[in-house]
Amino acid sequence: MTDTSTLTRGGGGPSSPGRRRSGRPAKAGGLPVWSIPYVLLIPGLLVIGALLLYPMVQVAIIAFQKVGLPQISGRKPAEWIGTENFTRIFDNEIFWTALRNTVVFAVLTVTLTLVVGTAVGVLLNKLGKKMSTLVIVGIMFAWAVPPVAQGVIWKWLFDAEAGIINWALNLLPNWLSTLLFGRSDWTGEPWLNDAWSIYLVLIITVVWASFPFIAVSVLAGLKGIPSELYEAARVDGASAWRTFRKITLPLLRPVFAVLTVLSIIWDFKVFSQLYVLMGGPANREAFNLSMYSYAEAFRPPPKMGSGAAIALVLTVILLVVTAVYVRQLVKQEDM
């Protein structure tokens, strides 16, 4: 980290070589020292304020307004309608389906991702150097694929006619396939028509793309555990499972806390992959809250008000989860 060559390059400095002072310069470009951090923060604060905080306040306002085409084009001012947007979405069955889809998907996907990711992380820690490098490079590829391309890839794998999944299922012996699924011929099985099978594919897609991050994080955490602890456990004759539960898990708890909340945040608002898999907001039964909000606000006729109301519900759910996250952070250290 300490690169002396850069120091010598910058060392003399072009500015007033004769003026030697001890301690820090009192002024920078004529600014009093106390004001420097505030000046440095101005652009960042402006961006965060204008593009994140103010819009967040606006969502909360729009959720109580009627904002359709006339309002968007500026022909009419937004109309204040109280809680009408909320009563309308709460009366709508699609909202409850979307809420259920969002929560069930998040719970299943977060659990699966964490379990698979942790298992692979532990595996990587046990593998030899060459083998673990190979596996890490492999999972890096899955991790790097952009969400839209993830959707495209898995849509192709699960394609009804030429998809490789149906081909593979046809390979199963007929009796086994019939026993397990009640059918033996899978050719032409359309996976992306029904809500439940769309979500099956979506779960596989998201788990495939997100377990690598968990695995590599867990591996980094495992490398930080002193090996003496494991030796002691071995001397005491503890089983592998017991060692994992009594040593690995407690020591990795802070890592897991962060990974869990990050995964929840990512999986609650999944959009790109779902958008590709079902081909736009086509199947109402398969909406989640993000998709429902998008469809309400941007499908003609645009209903920005109820879209904002749905977005607000999603945000509140996420902020509750976030509160847990921030508490965890604050507990771990004082910033």
Next chain:
Amino acid sequence: MTPLARKRLRKAVLNAIGILVFVFAIFPVYWMVSTAFKANDQIFTTEFIPFPTHFTFEHVERVLTEGVAGNSIWVYMRNSAIVALGTVLVGAVFSLLAATAVARFRFKGRTAFLMLLLVAQMIPAEALLIPLFLRVIDLGLADQLAGLILVNVGLTLPFGIWMLRTFVAAVPKSLEEAAWIDGASRLTTFWRVLFPLVAPGLVATSIFSFITAWNELIFALVLMSESSGYTMPVALQYFFGQKGTDWGAIMASSTMMTIPVVIFFLIVQRRMVTGLMAGAVKG
């Protein structure tokens, strides 16, 4: 079984599982690339054809010339690159300034600013879609890449600052103090001492922002209504037509979209986890 045989068996089993994980992770990516280079009669078949035996560039050529939605895929690649690079350039300057402020100065409101960053990171981008869409229209930036850059800067900045400040904090303060003693001004010290040492961290942070902006779908979807302004994630949707899907073309395009991200991932591989985790955990 002797202990040695047991050990060997254990190792063999672990390696076998390792291979399975490797295949599960890489096969879908391989399948994308191999489909991109297969002739159509090998794509639309119920057979399993592991390698493109009739290796062809026809899909790559087709997406480059004919393209989709009326433009060559180059147009969309270029739009995506402009948006991602624009986001990175603006974001890098802003986040470096703010990260220096929080990592190098103790000032009133510092903790409040850090809390603000955390909260801002937690706001789901999807929730901001509606107000930002209305704002961009008000500003007259609809259908302009500048509007998309603006939005992406907002979405990536909190994390950028949060991550970069750990890199700034890692540079020993004594180096800057030494420069001050030699009479260098604050600005000189910043450019000649701090900046070169923070540069690797700035690269890692920029790559995060680049990937986020490169992959972003939903804002591009609502902000860009003319096809000449589409980014890659939006353009890819147009391959799914009523006449059936041109899988060769879409796989060729997806591959082209994935390549830059994979390269960047391999560059910052090591910093990826420390960055995300440090950004999230470390103070």
